Amino acid sequence: MRKLFICLIVALFCFSAYCAADGDKLKIIYINTPEVVVDGKSLHVGDTFESGACIRWDNPRQVVKVINMTTKKQQILKPEPIVVETEHSTADYMNLDYNLSTRDELQAAAYFFLEYVDDNGSKYTYPLSDGYSLSEIPSKVALLYCHAYSGQDALITDDFMGFLNEFRSSDKLVSYVIDHQEYWDIYKCLMWTLMDRPHCDVDFTVEDVDFFKSLKF
Amino acid sequence: MNRKRFLYSLGISAVVSLILLVVCYAYMNMPYTYGYGDSTINQISFLKDMFRPSKPVDDVIAVNVSYDRDLIPFNDPQGIPAGAIDITDRAKLLEFMTRLKRWDNYKYILCDIRFDDAQLVTPYDSALFACIASMRDIVVATEDPDVAPEPLREKSAVAQYRVRMAGDDFMKYNFMTDGREGIALKMWKELTGGTYEEHWWGYTCDGKICVNSIIPDIRFALYDIYSPEGDKLIYQLGTDITDYPDEYVEDLFDGRIVLIGDWLKDDLHMTVRSSQPGVSIIYNAFLCIINNEHILPVWVYMLLFLTFFIEAMFMMKDYWKFQAPDWKIVRWFRNLSNVHIGQFNVGKLLKNVLSFISYSTPLVLVCEFIYLTCGVFVNAIIIGTLFYVASLFI
Structure with missing residues (x-):
């Protein structure tokens, strides 16, 4: 009985580890190049891949828009870090610059x-x-x-x-x-x-x- | 100390404090801030941001219409063609609303788009208005429900804020404006079934005294389209939603409050915490009312009363013959009037300034503390000045 209990615990642990390792599926809904190479395979709009897969970036401006099929949320993937132009930080209370011109x-x-x-x-x-x-x-x-x-x-x-x-x-x-x-x-x-x-x-x-x-x- | 005069002063101070408390409540309900308030509020909001930075929340979804525009002909006020004007692409909005209605999985829809202008007409309007009118749990922005398109009147609520003469920054959100419900209030009423009433003396919410005007803490904010991890924070109406089939987007709205508005371009207002889109401000005001932040705790009124009472007693200290302790600083202060530079009595001037500061500073500290904890602001300088001026005559 005790051995069975231990086996059950181990099996549960293994299953949890498998689930944790199994990333979300991402479905490509937009690419700004004809295709994107993921884990050595050429993928197009509509294809899916696992969330931790290795993407081969062909140029620094390449971007892939995907839907996370688990959460259904959209996200983008880029070779370079995404620059977040946060408009506001604590420092903004000290100094704020505004433009007095149009942006064209x-x-x-x-x-x-x-x-x-x-x-x-x-x-x-x-x-x-x-x-x-x-x-x-x-x-x-x-x-x-x-x-x-x-x-x-x-x-x-x-x-x-x-x-x-x-x-x-x-x-x-x-x-x-x-x-x-x-x-x-x-x-x-x-x-x-x-x-x-x-x-x-x-x-x-x-x-x-x-x-x-x-x-x- | 004269005991009779002391008791008399206690009574006077209590009455004065009560009157000031009523004045403060009326001031809190004013739709805009006065005097030095704006700059002080901006400066001390820095403290709020340090301890409680604003952030995205998970139970809402932001839908941006800034880049889904439609050009339509526009006439000047005299009816002469003046060119074209861009408005929200109502064809896309109609498609979006139709799909939301079909999915029927959202929690609530805040549509911060006004359809008031009868001149701005598109072929999709009647279908769009009919669709919105038939939807559950939705509110649409308007300048005045009486001028909103007829089918939308029941779904409309006011989306405005009021500023005093020279200001244009957003400061206070009014749950009711001139007897008309604001969007945040309508949302709260429909989601919770609560009651909110206006009386000749003030406002009550579910039978409790509340303030109608609040400086909403911007605890929910979206500053970018993407998070640093690449997650979409602001969804574009066209390219992120209506361009895709149901299976891609339906679940996005499941159980969430849908905030539709101009998140990125024109509808931006400077608030106590950076520039914010109107729809975000309204949602933050909704968070205030749903967290009962407009119902001030009793200690706020008690703290204000106590501060006024102490200041009133201090103001009348000479009348009830207050015996100050014989400390060095007290002696120094008494002798200050004798300091002259040539013919000019510098000491008297300095004494008056210090006296004003002694009336104002405790009030300023108390009022700023109340703002930091409760989001309502009372202009302490005005009351401090009142006390100081009154002290000159007593």
């Missing part, structure tokens, strides 16, 4: 890019800022891929680009897109990206291009 200008020039892939798959990057007019971008640009923090993606063709250049900063554009709902999302995304989201430096793939090319506006 330098940030926009530094971080906002318009990316274009030509028919051969070559990629061109154009820095954008308020002072850089859309009309200065070569007319052969066929695609404008905007990836704002809002997560909205947009594809804009030459024709639509010309349309935007013509009507930019004009009330006519607003009334036009209201009348033509199919342009609504594109207009929203473009305007918000230009005006408000100076973070648009995202790579996209040949598959992306093919997909976007299949869309017509």
Whole structure:
């Protein structure tokens, strides 16, 4: 009886240890590269892996967004430590600096890019800022891929680009897109990206291009 | 010491202290702070932060609408087209609300988005309002329930704070404003079934005297989208929720209070503890009311009464012939009036300053202690000045 009791305790201990070692399953819901290598296997959006698995990072800006299938909470994984821009610390009671200016200008020039892939798959990057007019971008640009923090993606063709250049900063554009709902999302995304989201430096793939090319506006 | 005068002074002091206590209660219920209050509150909030830093809590989920915007035409007050204005993407909000209603697993929804402006109309409004109106346990922000869209009136509550002339920082949260319920109060009432009443003399909560206006301690705060470990703290309405199928997101809301609002961009207000989004301030006010922090403990009133009483007795010390002990410092203080620099009686000036400080300092310490422990602030300098001025005439 005593031996049985000890065996039960040991079995329980082993089971607990197994459970503790068994990490949560993480489901990939977003990657900013075509794939991510986890434990030697290439994984894509929709694949799952264990929470302690070894991820091979291909570049320092790679990021993977996952859902923890146990807690259903979302989290991101990055090769570099996540910089938390905590606005507040005890030291803030002593000194606080506020900006008396808008945040566009330098940030926009530094971080906002318009990316274009030509028919051969070559990629061109154009820095954008308020002072850089859309009309200065070569007319052969066929695609404008905007990836704002809002997560909205947009594809804009030459024709639509010309349309935007013509009507930019004009009330006519607003009334036009209201009348033509199919342009609504594109207009929203473009305007918000230009005006408000100076973070648009995202790579996209040949598959992306093919997909976007299949869309017509 | 004259015994008769002493007893008479005791009576006067008690009456004065009672009157001041009533004045203090009225002051606590004022919707804004006065005088030197703001800077003092900010400075001593540092102590609160040292001992009890604000942090995320697990039973709420923050949904951000800052980056889910919709541009719609906008007219100036004269009805002339003025361009376009961005508002929350109501199509996404409708989808989100529809899913929340279908899942029906949330605890409560605080939607800190106002739909009051009749000019800002989208094709999704009627469906969105009908959906919200049919949901359980939800409150929507409004400037005034009477101007909220008709279907939302029952679900609406006031989301405002009041400042005095020159200030624009958030200081005090009012559970009721001009007889209208605030969001925190409506949430509390619906979640607990409690009663809150306004009377001509003040406020009661479940039959107990309470204050209507409180400086909420910011114990819950989210300063970043992610934690240092990469966990999502603030979920984006579109890219984190409506873009995914139910199976990915449904469990996120299970049993949690859903805080929908502009967490990151426009609706930010400076508080005693850094800049906070409006929705966070309201939730912290809700935490205050659910923890009964608006019902001040009896010792607060007793401490205030005792302090006033001692100061009143001190004020009348010459009347009841108080015999100060024959200490060196007392003698020094008595002789201070004789110190001159040339023709100027520096000693008298110094004596007056010290006298003012002696009235103000105990009150300041008591009031700051009460703020640190209970979150209500009484302006001690005003009362200290009253005592000092009265002492000059007695």
